[in-house]
Amino acid sequence: MCGIVGYAGTKHPKDILLDGLKALEYRGYDSAGIAIKNEKKVQVIKSVGKIKYLEDKINNNSLIDSNLGIAHTRWATHGAPTETNAHPHNVGKVTLVHNGIIENAGEIKNKLISKGVIFNSDTDTEVAASLINYYYSGDQIKAIEKATSELAGSYAFGILFDDSDMLFAVKKGSPLIVGIGSDGNYIASDIMAIINYTKRYILPEEDEIAALSANSFKIFKNGKEIKKEILTADVSVEAKSKQGYEHYMLKEIMEEPLLLENTLKPFADDMSLIPDLKEYSEIHIVACGSAIYAGMIGKTLLEEKAAIRVYCEVASEYRYKKVICDKNTLVILVSQSGETADTIAAMRKAKDMGADTLAIVNVKSSTIARESDEQIFIEAGPEIAVATTKAYILQVAIFGLLAYKASGLKNLKREIGNLPRLVKEILDDRDTYLKIAHHIYKNNDVFFIGRKVDYAMCMEGSLKLKEVSYIHSEAYQAGELKHGTISLIEEGTPVFGIITDDDIRDKTISNIAEVKSRGAKVITVSNENVTGYDLGVVVPKISDFFQPILVVPCLQLIAYEVAKLRGCDIDKPKNLAKSVTVE
Ligand code: F6R
Numbered sequence: 097m098c099g100i101v102g103y104a105g106t107k108h109p110k111d112i113l114l115d116g117l118k119a120l121e122y123r124g125y126d127s128a129g130i131a132i133k134n135e136k137k138v139q140v141i142k143s144v145g146k147i148k149y150l151e152d153k154i155n156n157n158s159l160i161d162s163n164l165g166i167a168h169t170r171w172a173t174h175g176a177p178t179e180t181n182a183h184p185h186n187v188g189k190v191t192l193v194h195n196g197i198i199e200n201a202g203e204i205k206n207k208l209i210s211k212g213v214i215f216n217s218d219t220d221t222e223v224a225a226s227l228i229n230y231y232y233s234g235d236q237i238k239a240i241e242k243a244t245s246e247l248a249g250s251y252a253f254g255i256l257f258d259d260s261d262m263l264f265a266v267k268k269g270s271p272l273i274v275g276i277g278s279d280g281n282y283i284a285s286d287i288m289a290i291i292n293y294t295k296r297y298i299l300p301e302e303d304e305i306a307a308l309s310a311n312s313f314k315i316f317k318n319g320k321e322i323k324k325e326i327l328t329a330d331v332s333v334e335a336k337s338k339q340g341y342e343h344y345m346l347k348e349i350m351e352e353p354l355l356l357e358n359t360l361k362p363f364a365d366d367m368s369l370i371p372d373l374k375e376y377s378e379i380h381i382v383a384c385g386s387a388i389y390a391g392m393i394g395k396t397l398l399e400e401k402a403a404i405r406v407y408c409e410v411a412s413e414y415r416y417k418k419v420i421c422d423k424n425t426l427v428i429l430v431s432q433s434g435e436t437a438d439t440i441a442a443m444r445k446a447k448d449m450g451a452d453t454l455a456i457v458n459v460k461s462s463t464i465a466r467e468s469d470e471q472i473f474i475e476a477g478p479e480i481a482v483a484t485t486k487a488y489i490l491q492v493a494i495f496g497l498l499a500y501k502a503s504g505l506k507n508l509k510r511e512i513g514n515l516p517r518l519v520k521e522i523l524d525d526r527d528t529y530l531k532i533a534h535h536i537y538k539n540n541d542v543f544f545i546g547r548k549v550d551y552a553m554c555m556e557g558s559l560k561l562k563e564v565s566y567i568h569s570e571a572y573q574a575g576e577l578k579h580g581t582i583s584l585i586e587e588g589t590p591v592f593g594i595i596t597d598d599d600i601r602d603k604t605i606s607n608i609a610e611v612k613s614r615g616a617k618v619i620t621v622s623n624e625n626v627t628g629y630d631l632g633v634v635v636p637k638i639s640d641f642f643q644p645i646l647v648v649p650c651l652q653l654i655a656y657e658v659a660k661l662r663g664c665d666i667d668k669p670k671n672l673a674k675s676v677t678v679e
Contacts, residue, residue, distance in 0.1 A: 097673040098183075098195035099123045100272075101289045102166040102254040104263040104308045105280015108132075109165030110154060112282075116289035117147050117167050119336060122344070122480045123285070124673030125169035126177035130154065131184035131191045132165035133256055138191050142182040163280070163310060164263060166254040168193035171673050174201065175218025185222045187213075188229035189258040194221040195285055196250035196270040197678045204246065220249075228255065237316050240266055240305050250437065250678060254283050265306040270677050271435045273461065274298040274306045274313060276326055281308040286675075287329045287461070288336060288478055295329045299461055327461070335478045343660075344667045345481035345564065349652050352489050353520040356512075356645070359475045359490055363497050364509045370501040371454060371470060373404055376426040380419070380451070381408040382442045383430035384676065386488045386559060390456075391430050392552035393644050394495030400548075401641065402502035411438035412679070415445055425451040432479055432487035433675040434462020441679075443468060456494050458487050481667045482674045483563050485652045488556060489519075489645055496641040511639050518636055522649055525633075526657075529650065532619055532631050533657035536590040542567055543585070545574040545611070546594035547604050553594050553644050557651030563669050564659035574607035587615035592651075593629075595622040596643050621650055 099120030103109040113130050128150045129142030139160050143150040147169070168183035174197070175181040183193040198204070201220035204227055209215070213226050224247060232239035236257050244251070250269030257264070265272060265283040275282030277294035283306065284290045287297060298315065300306055304324075305316045315324050341347035363369050373379060379398060381391035388410050395406040409417070411429075415438055421427065427446035431439045434457045443453055443464060455468035458476045465471050474490035493515075500508055536542060542561060544554035554571035562569040572581055574593070585591065593608040595601055605626065612618050618629040623637040623646070635646040659666045 097123050097171045097675050097677045099125065099169040099285040099289065100166065100193045100195050100252060100254045100283065101285070102193070102263050102265065102283040103280055104164050105277065105310045106163055107279055109162055110159060112293065113165050113167035114147070114151055114154070115292060116284060117150070117169055119289045119291070120169050120285060121147060121668060122482060122674050123169065123171070124482055124668065125171050127170045127179065127182035128168060129182045129184055130165055130167040131186065131256060132160060132162040133191070134160055134162045135261065138186060138256065138258060140184055140186055140191065142179050144177055144179055144182065164256065164261060166191070166193045166256060166263065173197055173678060174220045181217045181219050183221055185217065185219065185225045187222060187225040189232055190225050190229040191256040192221065192225040192228065193254045194224060195252045195677060198224055198247050198251065199249035200247065224251065224253065232257065236260055236262070236264055237305055237307065237319060240264060241319065244268065244303060252285065261309060263308045265300070266303060267300055268302045269437065269440070271462065271675070272300055274300060274308065276313055280310050281313045283308070287331060291329065291331060291333055291336060296326050297329060298324045298326055331478055336480070343481065343656070345483060345485060345656055348479055348481055348486045349649060349656065350523060351477070352486050352523065352649060353516040355476055355486055355490060356493055356519060357516040360493060360497070360512050360515070364512055367501060367506070367508055370497050371472070373398065373426060373498055373502045374402070377405070377424040378421070379404055379406045380414070380421060380425060380427045380446070381406060381430065382411050382414045382427060382439065382446070384411050384436050384438055386484045386556055387430040387432065387491060389552055389556040389559065390488055390491035390495060391428070392555065393492050393549055394428070394498065396549040396552060397495060397499035397641060398502060401499050404502060411436065411442040415441040419445070419449065421446060421449050421451040423450045423452070426454055427451045428454045428456060429464055429468060430456045430491050431464050432458045432476070432484055434459045434464035435675050435677050437677050437679050440464060456491055482669055482672045483560060489648060492644050492648070493642065496645070500641045512642060515638070515642055515645060518638065518646055519649055522635055522646055523653065526653065528633060529653040530657045532654050533661055535617060535619070535631060537565070537658045537661040539588070539590050540568060541584065542569040542590045542592070543581070544569065544571040544592040544594065545577055545604070545607060547574050547600040548597050549644060550594040550597050550604065553647050553651070554592070556648055557592060557594070557655070560652055560655035561658060563672060564655050564666050565662050565664055566669070567658065574604045577607060578610060582611065582614065585611050585614045585616050589616050591616040591618050593618060593620045594647060595620060595626060596647060621647055
């Protein structure tokens with residue numbers, strides 16, 4: 097999704113802005129641009145495609161003297177990814193970058209057109225810039241307040257005015273931080289964009305306006321200046337680097353053992369830190385993408401081990417569905433970024449309905465972390481590869497903890513003591529995953545089959561493979577395959593069979609035999625030897641609560657190796673965004 101960065105300081109903004117944009121690349125984008133200004137001029141440079149094209153263009157231009165600027169990576173929503181639609185948008189005295197979607201842009205555009213305003217792009221962002229410009233008569237805060245009061249939807253804006261040497265910013269429903277530095281002040285979609293310059297930041301709340309100069313930072317609410325706490329980010333500059341790995345995805349997978357050790361230890365030392373889910377009559381798990389697949393594992397464990405009724409639903413459905421929940425319901429929101437628009441909306445709906453909310457979240461400064469009633473932080477550190485790996489594993493680990501406690505068991509230390517070492521051993525077996533990857537990377541379709549918790553793992557294995565390698569892949573409940581999809585199995589179609597659940601082991605094995613006899617190339621991933629198939633990975637058998645943590649890393653590495661063999665842009669798959677901050 098779009099990323100914004102801005103600087104008001106003592107230095108020329110070019111390098112700071114480009115550095116920030118590169119750090120935001122992981123969010124996914126299709127065009128980029130910067131605007132820098134001085135007392136006389138605003139200079140806007142934009143480009144379609146990678147940031148390096150923008151950088152080349154900037155380097156081939158003579159830049160004006162400046163110490164104030166804004167920049168943007170755009171993930172197209174309204175209008176194609178063209179240079180005209182790329183941000184910043186300049187209208188009259190206003191130059192603006194935007195992350196979010198203005199839902200009533202059409203209506204406002206018509207109103208402004210009737211007043212003689214001319215539009216050049218197809219974007220909702222140009223409408224916002226025009227509206228601020230329309231209301232601007234020398235008081236920046238007033239113009240921003242007046243315009244934003246008319247906007248529906250979500251936004252984080254970075255705004256420059258021709259006749260001001262300050263940088264303005266405001267947000268609603270989209271992430272925005274204000275960085276406080278010694279050589280100037282910053283705005284950014286997340287701290288990683290400015291971590292090379294400062295770790296100190298302020299979190300503006302909805303519709304608070306930041307006004308920044310080289311040596312001052314002010315936050316306004318309803319026209320009045322307010323005091324805000326300055327926070328310090330606990331991420332290191334090194335977290336931004338690949339640390340010798342070829343890709344962030346690989347680096348992040350390899351971090352899993354150490355992260356598991358660090359994240360789980362406090363809970364193992366003191367189980368009272370784990371929320372007691374037994375006090376609720378029903379649990380709803382709501383999330384998107386991989387996070388909902390982690391939730392599906394949670395649902396299976398909580399139902400099977402603790403006999404708690406659990407309803408698991410993707411946030412984009414939950415937010416619009418007729419949902420039955422009340423004060424006896426706990427709604428668990430799972431989100432790495434904590435900024436996924438649908439998950440935020442689902443959380444707000446649950447709160448409005450009187451349910452308690454618990455967030456399993458990574459980014460501590462995020463909206464979900466701040467607005468949920470209770471939080472469990474997965475402590476994954478920054479996850480830069482668009483496809484989640486380590487965050488997913490830690491989410492699954494947290495569900496293991498919740499189910500373990502809810503089932504009344506007490507010796508968590510013993511249960512998870514070996515987990516990090518076992519994961520490390522699994523990750524070290526890279527040759528096996530490469531061998532499997534060689535067997536499937538030329539195929540067009542891949543299937544994953546399993547039952548119950550194994551099916552939940554299939555969903556994640558399949559998603560990982562398709563998003564990074566672009567191979568069409570589907571996950572099926574093993575017993576459901578023969579009700580239609582089995583017609584797609586032909587000679588050489590790869591089918592992954594995940595078999596860890598003892599209760600349905602034989603059933604899944606029968607389903608695997610069915611596809612094998614129709615020509616499928618079967619790859620089993622199991623916790624006991626399964627013989628007679630083409631390829632297989634056997635992981636150690638451990639407690640059901642944590643067994644998925646030994647299986648999914650294999651699937652992550654297979655997806656990685658396949659993507660590499662196919663020459664894909666592994667860390668930034670096409671069309672994908674890391675943090676889906678719009679609906
Ligand atoms: C898949 C992936 C996405 C995210 C989903 C939710 O690899 O990364 O499916 O899991 O967009 O994002 P968060 O967890 O930030 O809410």
